[in-house]
Amino acid sequence: MIELINIKKIYKDNERECEALKGLSFKLDRGEKIAVVGPSGAGKSTLLHLMGGLDRPSAGQMFFEGKNLFSLSDKELSKYRNKTVGFIFQFHNLLSEFSALDNVSLPLLIGGESKRESVKKAQGMLERVGLGSLAHSKPNTLSGGEQQRVAIARALVGRPSLVLADEPTGNLDTANSEKVFDLLLDLNQEINMTLVVVTHNLSLTTRLERIIRLSDGKLAS
Amino acid sequence: MNFLMNLEKILGIRKKGVRSIAFAVAFFAVILSMGLAFICLFVISGFQKEYQKSILAFNAHIVLFSEQGRGEEKKVREAIEHINLQTQNAMITDVSPFAVSEAVILDSSGLKACILKAIDPQKLKNVYALELNILDGREDLSHSLLLGSELAYQISKNEIKMIIPQGASLTDLKRSIQTIPLAGIFKSGIYEFDSRFALTSFEMLKKLTGVFKITGYEIALQDPLGAPRVAKLLEENLPGMRAISWDELNSSLFKAMQMEKSVFFIVVTLIFFVAAFNLLGATAMSVYLCRYEISLLYSLGVSKLKLQRSFGLTGFLFGITSCLMGWLIAFLMLKLEDYYGWIKLDPKIYFISTLPMDFGPKLFGVGLIFGSLICFLFALGVAKNLIQEKYIINYIK
Ligand SMILES: Nc1ncnc2c1ncn2[C@@H]1O[C@H](COP(=O)(O)OP(=O)(O)OP(=O)(O)O)[C@@H](O)[C@H]1O
């Protein structure tokens, strides 16, 4: 369902060249749960950005359900990000001036759904992650774990078929990490989505089906 | 569009602090430069209009110069009829012969050269659009003359002593001094004309000079702008005669004005661009302050183009508002000047004595479109340069 063929990414800034990914190829099936691990600077975040259509590779192709992702236009790629992908980042997840509910309904509004419909779905999703009563709170009044649950709700509210999480529990304590991870796996069961999680937490990786090890921009088996 | 407005709301959140100051500075700069631009445009085009009007008040639309000096009137009238038939909507409305002669006015203060121009007094109102001030009971020009207002101001007498040097030998110069009653004064608004011309009738000219030649024919048109075309037709139909349109007759003045206009345009455009560069800075700052929002929205599926356009739209709205305000400032300042008349012009240099202005809708439209377009392009250009994947991904790691 997802196939990466010889993906390379070279960052260039001020004469310095950095080859973050050096020809990466692998396949993912629909509904698979994958952990991406590797030392800092291995290219994990870079890989996730490419898979999520946030950036384009320097070379290589990626097929998503038969579609050649990087031959898509700016507009088509943004539609892919909006409808197909759900992102969860470690930091800078929420718009601090908006309520949790507004944050969660944002992807739906961007996708062109009506305000009423979006808010209804967003409320439902917040209830699902156990934050129904905090829907109208601003993010900075929520705890770190709660904020990350709001981010999960926002990533999943549009029922994406691919969820990409870059160290989603990176700044949470063990108990909260467990809770967030449980939630992610439960929802994965419900929605039948492919889940790709970058994490340093080895105990969490054991709960996923497959592990992709990255080292210096290459697969390390 | 609906979402674009929502986007505005989301990106507009960070309006506080530095960003609002940067925009306020840019806003003032653009308003002031637009105000300046509009003042220049209004005044220059006012000059142009005023000169055009004044020139047309004294000059006929076309002057057709006579070849032989007499006996051509029938030929001319036939040619005009022919042209009027040819051009369907009777372009030529009137024709009147004229003759000019040099003359010297004797006055207690000395001698003054002037140009004596003989016309058909009946045509005074049809061919010329002069401001007239005629003394009671002296409407008949056949024994008197009309002086230009500036000339009359220098002489201020009811009778004029005049010599026509033409044909008179030195010995009988004294004998040829003639006393002519003044019928009144005329005013065209142009110092050149008002200070040098005296108008009279053919009978009077004949009495003063004995024999005279017709210098040419003055022709009035329905539409003054058609003059060059009709002048060409006249020359084609009257071989040997030269027809000069009013704009050609005053071409050096109009060329100088056009030149002045171009120079002003360049200077004002430069000033405007300097002002608009503030907008570049303000937009860049605003993109920077909104970097997290931009990258988050991007990751949630807003296209790059939409994000860039939202800044372009901001620039456009910025441009329209500041241009409108600039126009308003220019308008108010000129209206105040018009009312109080602080600026006095020396008519000997400028031909007119008050600052002319023309608030044509065309100038307003051109300024507004130009200004807001530049602001739009500037903001869009900055956004296009700064909203790129390679910058966006740095903020969402
Ligand atoms: N925008 C960029 N410009 C230049 N080099 C970059 C850029 N982003 C990443 N890199 C480089 O690419 C390599 C891979 O970076 P990446 O962020 O993918 O690593 P990572 O595996 O996510 O590391 P971490 O676990 O610390 O998050 C690094 O060497 C990094 O310096």
Ligand SMILES: [Mg+2]
């Ligand atoms: Mg990383």
